[in-house]
Amino acid sequence: MKLRYSALYVAMSLVLAPGVVLAADQDATSQDQSQGSAPVEKKVKQLDAIQVSATKRETPLQKTPVAVSAITPDTLDKERVMTVQDLTKLVPGLQGTSQGDHGVVTLTLRGIGNDSAKTEYADPEVATFVDGVYAPRAEAASGLLLDMDGVEVLRGPQGTLWGRNSTAGAISFQTAKPDINAGFYGNAQIDAGSYNQMGARAAVNLPISNTFAMRVAVVHEQHDGYVDYQNPGALLPSVAQQQAAYLASGGTAANFRPIDPSVFVQGGDKYNAQDQSAARVSALWQPNEAFKWNLSYEYFIDRGTPDMSLMQTPRQGQDFWSALIDTAPYLHRNSGTLRSRMDWNINDGMQFSYVAGYNRFSGKSQFDQDNGVQVPTSFSTGASNQNDRTNYSNYKSYSHEFDLRSVGQQTLDWIVGAYYGYEDNNIRFDIPIMNGTQYGSVSWQGSFIQPKETVDSKAVFGQATWHMSDHWRLTGGLRWSDDEKKNIGGRGWGWDYDPTVPQVPIAVSTIPSAATGFAVSTYNDAKYSDDEVTWLARIDTDVGDNGLLYGSVSTGYKSGGTQDAGTLYKPEKLTNYEVGAKFAFLDGHMTWNSALYYEDFKDFQLSAPITYPDGNRGLGFNNVGGSTKVIGFESELAFQQQDDRANFVLSYIPKKELGTLLYAGSNDYQGLPACAPQSGIASCMDITGNDLPHAPTFSLTAIYEHDFHLGNGGRLTPRFSGQYQTDQWLSTFNLGDGDKQKAYFRGDLSLRYTEPQDRWWVNAYVQNFTDGRVRTSAGRFQLAPGVYQYVSQYLPPRVFGVQLGVWF
Structure with a gap:
């Protein structure tokens, strides 16, 4: 693994010393820190005092009639949450899949x-926001979570306040902000572990004046890849066998060439490696009590490698975490984001906010799409060589939101707002597919060049809560959204099988044309435009001093759009019926929040790589007809006393049934039946009534830790975190055991020592201590008629390490 950041580790270690301070800890310790005394670790004794912004105003979690999971910085730290996928076990019903x-x-x-x-x-069904700024592309979910003040996951459609593409819910990330009054303080941490894992992070608060402060945070994480390279010498047939296979395919002895083992990757960076860094500079200007402006710039770079899909049944004599690789992994991504929030208290009862953001992303990658499933029998037979390569992807987006809201105690709490968002994207994605090896003949290859794709979205919204009495409240909300999407000049180029053109894989420098063997397979120019109204109706009531009951009907939607061949697809719409309860016990030391929901989903959008009847390929969208129905129950129990802390997260989804879709296809699943001519694709199957994927019937996460007080005043804290899930399908095809993750348990253990003055700590951990193999996706290759090999993406294997941290 590359060690280009070793100087960063040394600088952090010598200047800041190892450690971390949780953003939630800082408010409790800022006064002591500004006076130069030792920081004191904050333990949240009153769980019912946790604040959330799910309704776009600060309210206690236990008095917020929304199904929302609030994840504190302490939990993010102890669960080693570094990406969005790491959140999944902490939120009922949330699943993540690496692509x-x-x-x-x-x-x-x-x-x-x-x-x-x-x-x-x-577009994703789960919208993500950072400091209120929407992140439109899926790449945002792959970045590092840096110096966070907390995460809120809003479950169920959030179409009124949070907008389009929050069909299933929204995730709101809050970064740690500068503090003018806290003085100078900071934190740092270093860690090391298996697979040459190394990490370092630090943050510091810088009060510049009595009206201005800054905060600087940096992080770097890296580890070697989990997937070893298989040795082709032990797998390839003999030269005589290769020649026999080649001649049997119609080749001539004059054109035969032995397979060169060097076409297989046997060294260098491995798949499933991490090499990511990020830095954020934040500023707070507060010239008076009525106005404040938070501004930040964050830069993220990724030089890791993609995650490999592994054979579910490895070859005899080969390790599970290995593959026969003929395309070296490559990933190169840069992302810069500017975020701004201004808050102005107009008077005692009204506040105006302006939230704006700008992001520029660029990326390149290549991935071994054939997954090394087949061993070639000759240089041009017996296998497929497929490289999925992003030559470039450039995404630019910006947004503006204006909110006017009531503040303080009012009979009517209200908020009105306007939103505008814009995207300008371009991409070139190449897929060379060769028979046998990269030196064989062309099976098919194509290039998808989209020079300009734009998204123009605007909305106005309002929501009001009427306090009908001291204990009853009625809420209503509306949002009107208008979306326009354009593909300008997009082309899909497919191989034209011209015998006069040399059959070589398409290169990054290749300009698709008749001269290079390509013809236009799809003209993708198109324009989509539509508007939609989403709404919310909710009633809630207090149950004594420590309880809340609510019932709601809410809607969400995801806009339609354009696809390859310029075809349009319709928006999807979800109506959610929900009743929920929130209770606090033991003077706020225990909370229990639950929700029962029924989702009625219309025109659910399914997209997949497909093959057209003429043999060319593209990305196709289908809207599922009828209603896709989901019924579920979820519950979160949290307990915290002086020395004991426990969490239980439960999800139960007994019904998750697709509507009507007769022609579902995907190139990731070879061997599907031939499709009817009217379908427009080569192979497909009827998935009507199938179960939704990534929806286990039952899921339970349990977390427990206890502080042991040592004679020297220090604390020793063992921690257990485990998740159990019943089996779940991995695609809408529901194709049997290979297309399923069976029931599993996956657990983590850690042991932390905190020194008596709470100035530093050391933590040893092991994640996935059972070394379980948990699939998050599936696909299949057809080896012979009716004979298939399934591949899957997997959660990481067992890893272990040690962390050192300090507060100052």
Whole structure:
């Protein structure tokens, strides 16, 4: 693994010393720190005092009539949450799947999601926001979580306040902000572990004046890849066998050439490696009590590698975490984001906010799409060599939101707002597919060049809560959204099988044309435009001093759009019926929050790579007809006393049934039946009534830790974190055991020592201590008629390490 950041580790270690301070800890310790005394670790004794912004105003979690999971910085730290996928076990119904060909993470919540929502075309069903700024592309879910003040996961459609593409829910990340009054303080941490894992992070608060402060945070994480390279010498047939296979395929002895083992990758960076860094500079200007302005710039770079899909049944004599690789992994991504929030208290009863953001992303990658499943019998027979390569992807987006809201105690709490968002994206994605090896003949190859794809979205919204009495409240909300999407000049180029053109894999420098063997397979120019109204109706009431009951009907939607061949697809719409309860016990030391929901989903968008009847390929969208129905129950129990802390997260989804879709196809699943001519694709199957993927019937996460007080005043804290899930399908095809993750348990253990003055700590951990193999996706290759090999993406194997941290 590359060690280009070793100087960063040394500088952090010598200047800041190892450690971390949780953003939640800082408010409790800022006064002591500004006076130069030792920081004191904050333990939240009153769980019912946790604040959330799910309704776009600060309210206590236990008095917020929304199904929302609030994840504190302490939990993020102790669970080693570094990416969005690491959140999944902490939130009921949340699942994450890594997509190797684009190096992204796709999310499913309450059974609703789409594994192929990973390109410039597709939008996610779970919207993500950082400091209120929407992150439109799936790449945002692959970045590092840096210096966070907390995470809120809003479950169920959030179409009124949070907008389009929050069909299944929204995730709101809050970064740690500068503090003018806290003085100078900071934190740092270093860690090391298996697979040459190394990490370092630090943050410092810088009060500049009595009206201005800054905060600087940096992080770097890296580890070697989990997937070893298989030795082709032990797998390839003899030269005589190769020649016999080649001649049997119609080749001539004069054109025969032995397979060169060097076409297989046997060294260098491995798949499933991490090499990511990020830095953020934040500023707070507060010239008076009525106005404040938070501004930040964050830069993220990724030089890791994509995640490889592994054979579910490895070859005899080969390790499970290995593959026969003929395409070296490559990932190169840069992302810069500017975020701004201004808050102005107009008077004692009214506040105006302006939230704006700008992001510029660029990326390149390549991925071994054939997954090394087949061993070639000759240089041009017996296998497929497929490289999925992003030559470039450039995404630019910006947004503006204006909110006017009531503040303080009012009979009517209200908020009105306006939103505008814009995207300008371009991408080139090449897929060379060769018979046998890269030196064989062309099976098919294509290039998808989209020079300009734009998204123009605007909305106005309002929501009001009427306090009918001291204990009853009625809420209503409306949002009107208008979306326009354009593909300008997009072309799909397919191989034209011209015998006069040399059959070589398409290169990054190749300009597709008749001269290079290509013809236009799809003209993708198109324009989509539509508007939609989403709404919310809710009633809630207090149950004594420590309870809340609510019932709601809410809607969400994801806009339609354009796809390959310029075809349009319709928006999807979800109506959610929900009743929920929130209770606090033991003077706020225990909380229990639950929700029962029924989702009625219309025109659910499914996208997948498909093959057209003429043999060319593209990305196709289908709207599921009828109603896709989901029924579920979820519950979160949290307990915290002086020395004991426990959490239980439960999800139960007994019904998750697709509507009507007769012609579902995917190139990730070879061997599907031939499709009817009217379908427009070569192979497909009827998935009507199938179960939704990534929706286990039952899931339970349990977390427990206890502080042991030592004679020297220090604390020793063992921690257990485990998740159990019943079996779940991995695609809408429901194709049997290979297309399923069976029931599993996956657990983590850690042991932390905190020194008596709370100035430093050391933590040893092991994650996935059972070394379980948990699939998050599936695909299959057809080896012979009726004979298939399934491949899957997997959660990481067992890893272990040690962390050192300090507060100052």
